[in-house]
Amino acid sequence: MAERVFIGFGSNVGRHYANCTRSISEVLSDRRASLKALSSLYCTSPVSSIPQPDFLNGAFTIEWGDSATKLLSLLKQIEKRMGRREGVRNGPRIIDLDILLFGRAVIRSPDLIVPHPRLHERRFALIPCLEIDPFLVHPVFHKRLEEFLDSIDEEQKVSRFCPVREEDVLPAFQELSHIPICSSRVEAP
Numbered sequence: 001m002a003e004r005v006f007i008g009f010g011s012n013v014g015r016h017y018a019n020c021t022r023s024i025s026e027v028l029s030d031r032r033a034s035l036k037a038l039s040s041l042y043c044t045s046p047v048s049s050i051p052q053p054d055f056l057n058g059a060f061t062i063e064w065g066d067s068a069t070k071l072l073s074l075l076k077q078i079e080k081r082m083g084r085r086e087g088v089r090n091g092p093r094i095i096d097l098d099i100l101l102f103g104r105a106v107i108r109s110p111d112l113i114v115p116h117p118r119l120h121e122r123r124f125a126l127i128p129c130l131e132i133d134p135f136l137v138h139p140v141f142h143k144r145l146e147e148f149l150d151s152i153d154e155e156q157k158v159s160r161f162c163p164v165r166e167e168d169v170l171p172a173f174q175e176l177s178h179i180p181i182c183s184s185r186v187e188a189p
């Protein structure tokens with residue numbers, strides 16, 4: 001059965017908008033993925049002690065017809081193809097693609113932890129997910145994602161920057177009409 005998966009993305013090197021839209025397009029050009037919803041883009045302050053530019057972050061949901069491990073390897077391939085190098089932890093990056101939620105699955109393997117282990121600590125990941133689905137529940141803590149926002153340091157600034165233009169992310173052959181993009185609220189759970 002295809003799982004509803006939340007993927008988080010972010011970029012703070014080079015052309016941030018183009019990097020984000022390219023990474024989404026690359027995921028969608030895989031035949032195992034079909035887009036269900038896409039958040040707005042958010043301008044966010046880095047969660048790091050290393051001085052670096054602000055990020056552009058967002059999230060999208062796909063239906064994914066394969067395992068979580070296969071999805072992680074696709075995301076890593078895309079990061080690599082786009083020029084991501086192993087760098088300092090929490091340092092600047094051309095693109096970061098993370099599996100935030102994989103249905104309600106809980107996975108703990110050496111290479112993959114789902115839900116993403118820092119999802120509940122990061123406003124830049126929580127806010128785009130909540131834009132897509134305000135009723136999301138964390139499969140480990142059994143709390144609504146919204147509830148985590150109050151306990152996170154206000155220093156993590158997240159401001160809505162712009163919507164993603166459909167034509168920048170969707171391969172021409174995909175059917176567009178049913179896909180909720182960049183509305184403030186989409187898809188009931």
Ligand code: ADP
Binds near residue numbers: 098100111114115
């Ligand atoms: P972060 O995204 O937290 O800033 P990195 O992008 O540097 O950190 O990820 C480092 C490693 O985290 C990856 O090589 C990957 O194997 C591992 N990882 C574990 N769980 C996940 C997940 N849910 N999504 C993406 N990567 C993950």
Ligand code: MG
Binds near residue numbers: 096097098
């Ligand atoms: Mg990552």
